[in-house]
Amino acid sequence: MSAPAPTPPPGLRGSRNVASAILATSPIGPSDARTYAIRTLGCQMNVHDSERMAGVLEAAGYVPAPGEGPVRTQGIPEADVVVLNTCAVRENAATRLYGNLGQLRELKKQRPGMMIAVGGCLAQHERAHVIQKAPWVDVVFGTYNLGSLVGLLDQAQTQGKPQVEIQDELTVFPSALPVRRELAYAAWVAISVGCNNTCSFCIVPSLRGRERDRPPADIVQEVEQAVAAGVIEVTLLGQNVNSYGAEFGDKGAFAKLLRQVGAVSGLERLRYTSPHPAAFSQDVIQAMAEVPTVAPQLHLPLQSGSDQVLRAMRRSYRAGRFLELLDQVRAQVPGAAISSDLIVGFPGETEQDFGQTLEVVGKARFDSAYTFQFSPRPGTPAADLPDQVPGDVVTERFDRLVALQNQIAEEQSAAQVGRVVEVLVALGEGRKDAATNRITGRAFDGRLVHVALPDAGCRTPPGCGVSQVTEAEPRPPGAPGTASPPHLAARQEPPRPGDLVRTIITGSAPHHLLADAAPQGGLFEVRRTRAGDAWDKVQGRA
Numbered sequence: 001m002s003a004p005a006p007t008p009p010p011g012l013r014g015s016r017n018v019a020s021a022i023l024a025t026s027p028i029g030p031s032d033a034r035t036y037a038i039r040t041l042g043c044q045m046n047v048h049d050s051e052r053m054a055g056v057l058e059a060a061g062y063v064p065a066p067g068e069g070p071v072r073t074q075g076i077p078e079a080d081v082v083v084l085n086t087c088a089v090r091e092n093a094a095t096r097l098y099g100n101l102g103q104l105r106e107l108k109k110q111r112p113g114m115m116i117a118v119g120g121c122l123a124q125h126e127r128a129h130v131i132q133k134a135p136w137v138d139v140v141f142g143t144y145n146l147g148s149l150v151g152l153l154d155q156a157q158t159q160g161k162p163q164v165e166i167q168d169e170l171t172v173f174p175s176a177l178p179v180r181r182e183l184a185y186a187a188w189v190a191i192s193v194g195c196n197n198t199c200s201f202c203i204v205p206s207l208r209g210r211e212r213d214r215p216p217a218d219i220v221q222e223v224e225q226a227v228a229a230g231v232i233e234v235t236l237l238g239q240n241v242n243s244y245g246a247e248f249g250d251k252g253a254f255a256k257l258l259r260q261v262g263a264v265s266g267l268e269r270l271r272y273t274s275p276h277p278a279a280f281s282q283d284v285i286q287a288m289a290e291v292p293t294v295a296p297q298l299h300l301p302l303q304s305g306s307d308q309v310l311r312a313m314r315r316s317y318r319a320g321r322f323l324e325l326l327d328q329v330r331a332q333v334p335g336a337a338i339s340s341d342l343i344v345g346f347p348g349e350t351e352q353d354f355g356q357t358l359e360v361v362g363k364a365r366f367d368s369a370y371t372f373q374f375s376p377r378p379g380t381p382a383a384d385l386p387d388q389v390p391g392d393v394v395t396e397r398f399d400r401l402v403a404l405q406n407q408i409a410e411e412q413s414a415a416q417v418g419r420v421v422e423v424l425v426a427l428g429e430g431r432k433d434a435a436t437n438r439i440t441g442r443a444f445d446g447r448l449v450h451v452a453l454p455d456a457g458c459r460t461p462p463g464c465g466v467s468q469v470t471e472a473e474p475r476p477p478g479a480p481g482t483a484s485p486p487h488l489a490a491r492q493e494p495p496r497p498g499d500l501v502r503t504i505i506t507g508s509a510p511h512h513l514l515a516d517a518a519p520q521g522g523l524f525e526v527r528r529t530r531a532g533d534a535w536d537k538v539q540g541r542a
């Protein structure tokens with residue numbers, strides 16, 4: 001899968017009957033109900049798991065603390081129960097955890113009865129040490145113990161002492177638990193948990209174990225239920241999605257799954273993360289090219305451009321193969337937005353190795369990349385490797401890599417100007433939106449787009465025509481929204497999260513695009529969607 005940033009996954013076979021979905025921002029319950037807040041650290045899989053924790057809590061009668069959603073990452077939560085869903089992959093993860101717990105200790109002194117639970121990968125790693133170091137914590141639960149959260153809180157309360165439950169083997173896929181989705185328009189859907197690879201920098205295999213695959217029927221059922229509730233975008237999650245099916249002996253399972261899920265009626269956008277270059281196969285590229293709902297987007301972790309370093313990382317592809325894959329994807333999925341993960345300063349990396357990374361990055365022309373400075377993670381094989389690269393050398397190389405990648409990203413973004421895109425309006429992605437009178441969302445290829453709203457007199461399209469169009473957003477013929485349906489016409493209301501806005505790219509920066517044509521009467525077509533309606537509903541406005 002991806003690299004050192006993200007964390008891990010959920011769920012088990014035959015366990016379905018899918019979770020009763022509890023929508024985001026559910027109505028506030030009885031005023032005396034206990035409140036909860038979850039702080040989510042780490043990758044999308046942690047977000048997925050937090051939505052399950054929220055579902056489990058709400059099924060037991062808890063309600064979100066005022067202003068809280070299941071996946072917030074910042075702020076000191078004020079709730080009766082605070083859950084930290086931790087990540088063991090990030091640098092200094094333990095230091096941060098205990099820093100957060102120190103803050104919560106002060107809060108707990110002021111809120112009698114408040115309880116603190118620690119879950120996620122770091123909890124799995126630290127186990128009872130969490131209680132030893134922070135005895136004010138009430139519950140520590142593992143990545144496979146999400147369903148026990150409420151019972152553990154109850155036990156901690158009645159017994160008056162902390163509870164620790166860490167299971168090493170998956171028995172129930174978290175996907176089978178109730179869910180409270182953060183967003184009405186998008187859903188994370190886990191297809192597997194664990195990983196059979198042994199990348200030497202990665203803690204995931206030792207914390208989440210070997211890969212377990214959910215049956216395709218369970219996955220499709222979950223997607224159908226999410227779509228029925230208003231979701232129009234789904235992201236399939238796995239540590240290494242390309243090996244999906246290994247457990248039940250079907251090498252083509254992931255491509256088949258893309259086709260099956262992509263055909264779910266009402267679904268408009270299908271994404272996935274993370275693939276692994278070694279297992280990335282032609283049938284997956286074909287599915288991307290042929291299934292209209294599969295987004296033209298690929299996050300393919302390179303990690304290093306040096307074959308010697310890749311070998312030391314225990315990554316079984318080589319740089320040449322990686323570049324071939326990109327060529328194949330670009331040939332069959334024109335305009336695909338491609339991103340990657342890169343690690344600088346892996347033990348033993350020489351200046352020559354690093355030069356090869358720069359060379360491959362120059363050829364790969366990633367639209368974006370997450371760049372990391374290697375730092376040893378306790379418990380990983382790479383932590384004990386000789387020839388650790390001195391910190392100042394790592395930093396200097398890192399700066400050079402970031403400068404190169406930023407330059408490439410800037411050029412790639414600039415090439416988008418003039419394209420017509422359809423933006424799925426998102427919640428919380430544009431911090432300056434209110435000040436700049438914009439909305440923010442993602443194009444079909446995943447690029448972040450800030451879209452100017454029409455001026456007050458032209459909030460919607462009459463007279464807002466297309467101008468300067470050079471290229472439509474790449475998508476296969478027949479994809480939803482390819483044409484500009486007549487019902488998109490003038491609407492007098494601004495788009496809601498989950499609605500789609502067809503507009504034109506007018507400006508660019510390395511990490512985002514601007515679509516500022518509307519105030520001058522340029523293209524701004526709103527397609528109100530079921531997802532927007534679902535958003536309205538959970539806001540209590542429908």
Ligand code: SF4
Pocket residue numbers: 001002003004195196197198199202203204205239240276
């Ligand atoms: S061991 Fe698995 S999860 Fe970790 S980086 Fe490698 S492929 Fe990804």
